[in-house]
Amino acid sequence: MAQYKLQINGRTYQADVEPDTPLLWVLRDNLGLVGTKYGCGIAQCGACTVHINGEATRSCVLPVSAVAASKITTVEGLSEKGTHPVQVAWDEVDVAQCGYCQAGQMMTAAALLKKNPKPSAAEIDAAMNGNICRCGTYHRIREAVKLASTKMS
Amino acid sequence: MSSTINNNSRRNFLKVGAFAGGGLLLGFNWSTAEAAGTAVLNGTSVAAGGVEFNSYLSIAADGVITILSPNPEIGQNIKTSFPMIVAEELDADWSKIKVVQAALDNKKFERQLTGGSGAVPHSWKRLRNAGATARHLLVEAAANRLKVPASSLTTDKGMVIHAASGKKISYGDLAVDASKLPAPAEVKLKDRKDFKLIGKAVRNVDNKEILTGKPLYGLDVYREGMLIAMIQRPKAFGLKLKSVDTAAVKAMPGIVDVVTFNNNVAVVGKSTWQVKKAKDALKIEYEKDGNLESTSDHDRIFQELLNKPDATVRRKDGDVEAAFKNAAKVIKSEYQCPFLPHSPLEPMNFFAHVKEDSVELIGPTQTPDQARNAASKITGIPAEKITLELTRMGGAFGRRLMADFVSEAVEVSKLVKAPVKLMWTREDDLTGGYYRPAVRYRFEAALDTKGNLIGYKLRGVGMNTGNSTRENNFPSGAVDNLLIDSVEHKSPISTAPWRAPITNFLAFAEQSFLDEVAQAAGKDPVQFRLELLDKAKKAPVGDIKYDIDRMKGVINLAAEKAGWGKKKGVYQGFSVYFSHASYVAQVGEVALVKGKPVLKKVYAAGDCGQVVNLSGARQQVMGGIVDGIGHAMFGNLTFKEGAPQQNNFHNYRLIRLTEVPEVEVHFVDNGIDPTGLGEPALPPTGAAVANAIFKATKKRLRNQPFIEQEPFKGVS
Ligand code: FES
């Protein structure tokens, strides 16, 4: 076990875990940040997507020891009350079916829009193709990313 | 806007609902059982426990309306559509509605399970009645206060309005007065042309919680002192546990115990990662306990059983042998699909705390009652002492109709005497059992010289499914001579219902075969189906268990919207299916890009009766089509000596965003009551796609997954 100081959503958290523990499980088991989801554990589905220094990253395969002082953002940190343009768009388009994949979907979309606020349809497709939605809400995901892009200031 | 309430839901609800600040509380039964109607409750009758209602509607003095939603939520959006139905009749202000998810109360919730697309049809009238009763009482109360006849009052957005004087009184203001009035014996329901909410797109009431990452799902449950458990199940179906060396694993960091039960080895520890590592380090020996079946064995078994002389006859009309003897043309084809896991994105999990004389259960299940009974059986603790709190489900697709994972959580908690959250990894989810079983069908059709279908045979060979046919579905009733029978193989591989059980593949096979027959008869596929339906209408053969006009309705609508037969440059395929109680027709549209077929679009026309929430309904259809395409195209779980060969999403492929075509959804508006929509959009999809691919390439897809057949073989 080792002590880690993590910079998450603008706060400092401490966790005493084994160095190879994936960030996903530190967030969920140790820090009570359960918005980040487990879907596959092998970087295939995107349910666990968080931002590491602004980059969309699969937290299920990222050992906590590799995080160091990086700035981590989880869905809880996207906005306090669901007012991030991506969350607003996701609500307006009513994207969620079961909802389980949507935190990961939104984190991927938010990272894309931060870098590229007006992505083309092809750029949206390329960014979002790594996130699985078993309920098949893909049409609405596309629509919501486009809508969010109009709301980015 | 919504929350989950704990055990003793009814009493808590009453507290949070009407009685804290005073107001109107109605009890009603949302099941179809014609027991008690809607009644006004007062403090005494509730406290005495003599109230046999399973749903409650309260209007508090501050105008907040609370509705208790009894059904497990798996993403079919009933937590939004139920209150919409009540609010419609009540003329409530939608922004003032609060929805509360009920915990299990098995005496009250007669149909507290999710499956079979039955939730809305089941409760439609009851919910409307409850809303209309509340409205009636509020209007009466207003009439008394204003001293005007009730007939001079109207209602809108939570207000009773007296147009003549311009006076308005809010529901909250009237709630206490209304609670003193007796419930009417009968209320008038709205004419559907006056609906303001039903049929509109209303956003999911849980959006805010979902989109801000709140703990809604079973996997998000954390309790004081809770341990994490994972189970190593036998690695192949047909193996049993011989021995396990637990010492090394018990010594690993964070591990509290390693226990065995029913051929399972459970690792229990403090954190998910520690338990996962320990589970992977287990050294277990197994021995043979039954047949170790491989996919190649299944292929052989299918061939044997297709020719088995003694099958179970499911339906027989006319003289099928004579029809085939006299036929001008005979068409014969076989269709097969593989095993499929359900793979909801949230893997199986459950929280259990077995105490001295009670059990606490929390988690995602489609059948809470069955889960509780399983827990009672394992612990010997009576069901009344077992509480079950439902969580939102990260998908289910039928998998959470099983209670195996609840039983496992209970077994482990009982053995380690601690609160336990049992978690399945994705690997466990794909290899741990309960699959849609593989099935093979053989169809035969006899045509006369004019291309009329005079004989039809279907043999279904299923695994653990009993009847793998739906003998009374179309085209039964439209063919003079028909024989449908089935044979079953008992496999040690565990199987379970999967979204649209049986029909999820049978529809593909049948609708593809009818395409083959239409082609052989030289007829347009849409015309061919319509002719058969006309025949079934004019001269029905035997029982007809589907509604001919509703089926024609969706066929015509889909053909019209897709511009059937009128388009250049694209190839279209047609399919229509009746499942559960609804009808969906689809047209698949394929283009050839550099000689390769590319699925461009799917048009869907559905008849599910009255659409309640247009947003949820459209997504159910679009999601069903995406699901249908994805599994037809890629889904494939194979076995080698009883062991599943795919174990995570790198080798078990799910459809992704760039692989979905455009989808256009239309609904038939015929004014009949809702007939359900959670499943019926999926069955027709495979054939709409495959029939279009045939038109484009002359390659007939008869087996799934398509990706392993021509013209897709070798394409990534
Ligand atoms: S859980 Fe990390 S990608 Fe699936």
Ligand code: FES
């Ligand atoms: S909404 Fe269910 S997995 Fe995406």
